[in-house]
Amino acid sequence: MLKEVKIGIIGFGTVGAGVASCLLENAEVIARRTGLKPVLFRIADIDIATPRNIKVPDSILTQDAHSLISESDLVVELVGGTGCAKDFILAALKAGKPVVTANKALLAEHGEEIFYAAEKSKADIYYEASVAGGIPIIKVLREGLVGNRIEKILGIMNGTCNYILSRMSTDLLDFDTALSEAKRLGYAEANPSLDIDGIDTAHKAAILSSLAYGEWFGMKPIHVEGIRGIKNEDFKYSSELGYTIKLLAVIKQESDDVQIRVHPTLISSDSMLANVSGVFNAVMVKGSPVGETLYYGRGAGRDATASSVVADIVDVMLNLKFGSHRRVPAFKIGKQYRNLTPIQDIATRYYLRLQVLDRPGVIAKIAEILAGRGISLSSMIQREKQSAENVNLVVITHIAKEKDVMSAVLELETLDCVKDKLVLIRIEDI
Amino acid sequence: MLKEVKIGIIGFGTVGAGVASCLLENAEVIARRTGLKPVLFRIADIDIATPRNIKVPDSILTQDAHSLISESDLVVELVGGTGCAKDFILAALKAGKPVVTANKALLAEHGEEIFYAAEKSKADIYYEASVAGGIPIIKVLREGLVGNRIEKILGIMNGTCNYILSRMSTDLLDFDTALSEAKRLGYAEANPSLDIDGIDTAHKAAILSSLAYGEWFGMKPIHVEGIRGIKNEDFKYSSELGYTIKLLAVIKQESDDVQIRVHPTLISSDSMLANVSGVFNAVMVKGSPVGETLYYGRGAGRDATASSVVADIVDVMLNLKFGSHRRVPAFKIGKQYRNLTPIQDIATRYYLRLQVLDRPGVIAKIAEILAGRGISLSSMIQREKQSAENVNLVVITHIAKEKDVMSAVLELETLDCVKDKLVLIRIEDI
Known part of the structure; x- marks a missing residue:
């Protein structure tokens, strides 16, 4: 029986360091809960010289991602982006190695190709951290709510936008001031377009809607608007009328047709979603029979993301132990809707x-x-x-x-x- | 390969009818997602005459729970209580049949005996619906957050109490009026003690704390107070001070020691938990590294409970398919704390x-x-x-x-x- 699982991480950035740190600190807890011990076996990065404020032996650092793939039992891709990350994942899957990734952009844009490769090689690919950071929303949707028809998903899934909108709402800052503040605090990138133009939220909407409705949608059918056009006076009027403004992913089934859209949205100030402020994320899922449910937590950052990556690692370890690969397949085609509704x-x-x-x-x-x-x-x-x-x-x-x-x-x-x-x-x- | 799984339900009350209905309505959706089809094979109850507003063939109804156990692939116990429900579960486990149950009282009081029987026979027992109705909190805690040390769990886990406290808070009703209203609406039993004296919440706290800290605590170490002593003037003063009052399960690790308690609690009016009103439940879990997360939904009722029971059924079906029984064991002993702190x-x-x-x-x-x-x-x-x-x-x-x-x-x-x-x-x- 496989007791120790050798884990190789590609990408030693913020999230990579967070995952390594979580594996080192909580390996005992995980072993007590599951009977399996994750072993931090290799970390690959171009830069293995810069210190990361985390104690890992130099001997596990490498610049050779491909040897890491062949030597590890499980490959964690944390490079990000749609370039070499894709090559690493495909190489790992081709070698029959299970993969864990947090790469939403890659999945939203090349999910079909990647899932096909996984199916062909019968290897697992898990991606909990790709949507809503530390919130285990993918597990919830695929397993916890597996008996439900999904009527609606409303998601606040970009911490940068939610921070900016919260500051505009609470303190009536204007957009530019709130954005500058977000940059200063490290919540927004120097080029914030991916976040504030709604693209990052759309990546996550593509993944969630595909899981909910059984077809890999990609980005094409999603109507996307960002938050640049919102003025603080819109918060004033909304508030008078009993609303607040959030950037929402709206995924809905109406008369068997599905619509997927991302845009600023007025929601009732009394709703649970309206109370999600700052960099936090939340996803509301309405299912039949479950009714309205909501999941809340940090949507990004080293530690929250690490929690989801490690949960995936444990799922894969259990599959390795039991030989139950693809127990919950990466993506299962099985169309559960009639048509896509254009905006x-x-x-x-x-x-x-x-x-x-x-x-x-x-x-x-x-x-x-x-x-x-x-x-x-x-x-x-x-x-x-x-x-x-x-x-x-x-x-x-x-x-x-x-x-x-x-x-x-x-x-x-x-x-x-x-x-x-x-x-x-x-x-x-x- | 096992494609159809024969499901036998013991207990054709409200929840039993809800589970049957969900299996009938959503069997196709479940089959598309998992490749496995749940078959509603038998329903046992003493009363099989009263119509349940759900179309099941008479031929699947039986008064003989023991034949149901021997003929089904998977036994769902929805009788409730700590009497014959226990016998049915033990009989099923002894026969090597996997069990799904929603019975919080039974698990809180006899968990050790039941889990021991499951371990002995190597059969699965799943119990998602025993805590917080439709919220998949057990899956979240055991799988989604498996890489975390659990620092704190705060749970609003009794809809009756939360309804009463919400009405007292929002409309300044007095306790007796709010309780009468809850009874009239079917949210409170004729004898409401189990709910309003905090016992039901303590049952759920016993289960969650055991999962979080690796020892089956049962009810003994839990300090329990109900909500009978709260006056509506307490809501007035709390509100002035920026708080509201909720019946909380408080489960905490502090300097490696664990405390488990259930009592009315002042929490900040700004918090997500403060916004959980009416019969809804929510559980806040703070873990390291994930930080603060929260899970919200209906905590009781036919449909929400059915959603969790069916999720468990699917988990067991997947274990049957892959031969991965006890992939996530019912309860894994592995103490993760030092001492229990008395109140x-x-x-x-x-x-x-x-x-x-x-x-x-x-x-x-x-x-x-x-x-x-x-x-x-x-x-x-x-x-x-x-x-x-x-x-x-x-x-x-x-x-x-x-x-x-x-x-x-x-x-x-x-x-x-x-x-x-x-x-x-x-x-x-x-």
Whole structure:
């Protein structure tokens, strides 16, 4: 019986050091719980000279990832990105070695190829840390909720955006100030586009929706909007109306069709998701029969990510012990929906903010354009002069079709009495 | 290769009907995800005549639980209680049949005997639904967080209590009115003691703490207090001070020692747990390295419970398919702590409410008694005459030792200026 499992880690960056540290510190606890001892056997990186503030013997460090693959029982890919990380994973799988990875971008963009390689070689590939950091959401979705039809997933899955939006909401900072602060604190990259333009959240949405609905979607069908357009006055108006604004991944099954989208979203201030602040992540999963459930924790960072990587390592170790490889396959095709709904065919409620001239007849004109497309209003705020003659007009609609709203927006923006671009934020009723 | 698994359910009550219904409705989805089809093969109950609003063929109903055990591949025990349910489980395990159960009382009180029987026969026993209904907290703790040392678990795990406390908090109902309402809505039993005296929560705390710390604790070491003593004025004062009151299971490791207790607890109104209202449950788990995580969902009821039972069924089916029985053993002994801390040796912060005479010198006297035991105060409220001459005095302490606080309480209650019994609620800083 296999008692010790030799673990090779490729990538000795922040997360690599976190995983190594967790394996060293908690190996005893893991052994008591599982009867199996993870052994930190090799770590590969181009740079093996820089100290990492963690005590590993020099003898386990190597620059040769390919020897690491052939000598280890289990390969952990923590290089990140879609370049050589992919080569390492494919090489490991080809050699029949099980793989654990945290690489969301790679899976979202090349999941099919990687899972096909895993299936061919009958090797495990686990990727818990690729979505929502320390939250074991992939295990929950594939195992804990395996008996459910998934009706809806709403996820706050990018700590950078949630930090920025929380600061805008609580302290009414403007976007640029909040972003600068996030950079200073190390929560945002120098080039923050991947985060604030919603792409990172979309990577995670691609993975979760594929697991929920049995087809590997990739990035193509996902409608993605980031948070650059949100102003702090939008928080003020939302809050008055009982909402807050979050960057959400919205994954939904409606009349057997599935929609996947990422965009800033108004949600009720009373909801559990609204209370998720700072760099924390949370994923709400509504299933049948389970109803509404929610999972919350740190979505990134060395330690939270390490927790998920090590959980995967233990799953693979158990599979090695029992010969139960692919007990829960990396991805199982089995389509559980009818069609994908394009963004223009969704229907939801909308928050619209317009800067309009403060003149008689303006509201009537706007209401008429909306009514002409069957869009009815549930509330309206007009207050606070922005400049000499402009005022903000905020409108909340009842459920309306996206294409009707978009066509109304285009017409509204042509009006002389409407200044600047209109701000549109979709609403999710929880 | 085993493709269809014959499932026998003992107990055709609310939960039994929910599990049967989920297996019938979602068998296709489960088969697509796992390649295995659960077959609803037999249901045993004393009463097989009463209609259950669910279409199962009469031919699968039986009054003979023992034949069901011998004919099924997998036995689901949903009888509940510590009587014949135990016999059925032991009989199934003795026959080498894997068991799924939702029976928290039975496990909390006879876990050791049952797990010993499972180990002897090498059969699986899974029990996800025994704690926090639809929330897959047992899977999370045993698998998703397997690489973590567990520093703290705080659980809202009884929907009846949480409903009552939510109504007292939001609408300032008194305890009896909220309890009557809970009974009327079917959230509380005619005899609500098991719930409102904290015993049900303690059953769940016994299970979670055992999983977290590697020794089967049972009920003995758990300090248990219920919610009968909470008055709606306690919500008023708490709220002023930035807190709300929840019935919490508090499981903690401090300097390698473990404490397990169930009692009403003041927690910050800003915390995620404070926002868990109505019949919902939530469990906060703080681990190292993962940090703070939280799991939220319905803690009881036919559908939420069915979701967890079916997840266990699938886990067992996969073990049957791969021959990986006891891949994650029912309970693995492997002590991960030093000593159990008795309640008198804990240290925490306290909320104390006294009814005192509205006379000069009273506060000085009380402060002196507390100070004499090294108990220092962080805040104090005195307001609102309760009767001709009594006023409420509310005190929040800094961290103090339980035994010092208890001895101070005894002395305070002997004072002429202190009327009635003192209300003491422990505070948990999250």
